[in-house]
Amino acid sequence: MSKNEWPLWEVxxxxxQGLSHKHVGSLRAxxxxxxxxxxxxxxxxxxxxxxxxxxxxxxxxASDPTEADALxxxxxxxxxxxxxxxxxxxxxxxx
Amino acid sequence: xxxxxxxxxxxxFQEKIDKDIxxxxxxxxxxxxxxxxxxxxxxxxxxxxxxxxxxxNWITRAPNLRRxxxxxAKVQDEAGHGLYLYSATETLxxxxxxxxxxxxxxxxxxxxxxxxxxxxxADMGAIGWLVDGAAIMNQVPLCRCSYGPYARAMVRVxxxxxxxxxxxxxxxxxxxxxxxxxxxxAQDALNRxxxxxxxxxxxxxxxxxxxxxxxxxxxxxxxxxxxxxxFVDVTVPQAEMIGLTIPDKDLKFNAETGKYSYGEIDWxxxxxxxxxxxxxxxxxxxxxxxxxxxGEWVREAANAFAQKRALKKSA
Numbered sequence: 011m012s013k014n015e016w017p018l019w020e021v022x023x024x025x026x027q028g029l030s031h032k033h034v035g036s037l038r039a040x041x042x043x044x045x046x047x048x049x050x051x052x053x054x055x056x057x058x059x060x061x062x063x064x065x066x067x068x069x070x071x072a073s074d075p076t077e078a079d080a081l082x083x084x085x086x087x088x089x090x091x092x093x094x095x096x097x098x099x100x101x102x103x104x105x
Numbered sequence: 106x107x108x109x110x111x112x113x114x115x116x117x118f119q120e121k122i123d124k125d126i127x128x129x130x131x132x133x134x135x136x137x138x139x140x141x142x143x144x145x146x147x148x149x150x151x152x153x154x155x156x157x158x159x160x161x162n163w164i165t166r167a168p169n170l171r172r173x174x175x176x177x178a179k180v181q182d183e184a185g186h187g188l189y190l191y192s193a194t195e196t197l198x199x200x201x202x203x204x205x206x207x208x209x210x211x212x213x214x215x216x217x218x219x220x221x222x223x224x225x226x227a228d229m230g231a232i233g234w235l236v237d238g239a240a241i242m243n244q245v246p247l248c249r250c251s252y253g254p255y256a257r258a259m260v261r262v263x264x265x266x267x268x269x270x271x272x273x274x275x276x277x278x279x280x281x282x283x284x285x286x287x288x289x290x291a292q293d294a295l296n297r298x299x300x301x302x303x304x305x306x307x308x309x310x311x312x313x314x315x316x317x318x319x320x321x322x323x324x325x326x327x328x329x330x331x332x333x334x335x336f337v338d339v340t341v342p343q344a345e346m347i348g349l350t351i352p353d354k355d356l357k358f359n360a361e362t363g364k365y366s367y368g369e370i371d372w373x374x375x376x377x378x379x380x381x382x383x384x385x386x387x388x389x390x391x392x393x394x395x396x397x398x399x400g401e402w403v404r405e406a407a408n409a410f411a412q413k414r415a416l417k418k419s420a
Contacts, residue, residue: 014404015202018195035258036192038201040404041411052188055181056265075131 018067019045021052023059031063039064122323127253130196138322141315142252143199144213145324150190151208151215155389157183159223160232168226175272176229182265189258196254209394211381218301220383227280227287227294233273235295235302235340241266242336243306246326255324274343281347288348295344296352303367304375306333312372337365 016038022031034053039045045064053059073081089095098105114133121128128134157180164180167173191201207213218236223229244266247259280291307313307329319325327335341358344351355368377383 014401014408016404016408018192018201035189035254036195037188040407041414044407044411051181052185055178055185072131075129076133 016040019064020067020070021049022063023053024061025059036067122251128251129253139197143194143197146190146194146255147204148214150187151213153183153187155215155219158389158392159219160229162223163229179269186262189261193254193258209390216305217378217383218305219389220378220385221301222385225290225294227290230273230276230280231294231298233269234277235298237266237269237273239302239305239336241270242332249326251323278347281349292349295349299352303333303370334364337367341365
């Protein structure tokens with residue numbers, strides 16, 4: 011890698027008001043402003059977005075996939091968090 | 106991870122693939138899977154980028170403003186597709202600049218079709234119709250590829266490609282329905298691009314050394330010959346509809362199978378072009394290398410400006 015290679019940015023797009031920003035991919039740019047401008051050209055050529063977030067890829071801290079089982083196990087074992095865990099007698103409505 | 110041996114990891118990996126669970130960047134994957142993907146995705150990215158050159162050749166000479174706007178939009182899409190794909194290679198740990206330098210040094214390949222010259226306006230029609238048509242045949246199954254970032258990039262690419270093919274067919278249709286000279290121009294473009302388009306699917310299955318493993322890993326869902334047959338079957342009736350003739354005297358419809366049988370592909374020509382001896386190989390790579398060299402000062406200046414702005418902000 012030469013010293014002139016631009017840093018890598020992760021791009022998030024809000025497709026319309028009311029929806030959250032969603033990761034769409036990454037690109038290279040010298041700074042945040044250029045990353046937004048490039049993201050406009052690379053990821054929204056067909057009106058896919060109304061708002062763009064960019065974050066330098068090196069600043070993303072991600073969970074380790076090899077530890078995913080242990081990390082998410084607590085959620086798997088608590089079936090009582092879901093409404094289907096409970097019996098509701100016939101005739102009861104609005105619940 | 107160190108608790109498992111590689112064989113166990115590989116077994117679990119294949120189990121995920123068999124269950125159609127996508128592989129994501131930080132997941133464990135066999136080194137060969139990673140290398141195969143880097144090779145394939147970077148070749149694909151290079152093809153998109155080099156593919157801008159034969160069409161860029163006609164932007165300033167498009168016959169009218171509508172055609173010019175359409176061609177510009179198409180070439181801009183190809184640039185976008187290249188960028189989606191380069192960023193997918195980076196998720197596998199490939200360095201982007203190294204990837205690009207491999208194209209320039211000749212180490213990495215790109216689709217041979219772009220080593221043919223575009224000598225008339227009708228070639229813009231033939232490329233959109235045939236070359237993008239063949240690319241779509243190849244790319245649609247890749248939307249279900251086992252590697253998540255590649256599959257997602259292909260979904261975007263396929264959505265955008267369908268206009269590329271239609272605009273090419275429109276050009277051909279209009280020329281074919283025009284004056285005798287215009288029709289001859291369309292036929293000539295079809296004559297020159299037909300066989301190279303069939304070659305785009307790669308060597309025959311018996312000669313294709315990567316196919317079996319790629320199918321097992323669900324990087325590839327169909328063999329080269331299957332896709333080529335599909336392309337012939339859909340394209341021949343389109344040519345007939347607009348009154349053009351496929352340049353293959355052995356082309357025959359088999360009513361029993363509903364498929365066309367076609368003549369022998371000139372594989373000597375294919376391998377010559379792959380090896381770098383096609384009509385435009387040198388010109389294409391030179392143009393890319395020059396683009397990188399001539400842009401060096403821009404990248405340097407942008408970095409210097411970014412640093413200056415960051416300093417100002419922190420002061």
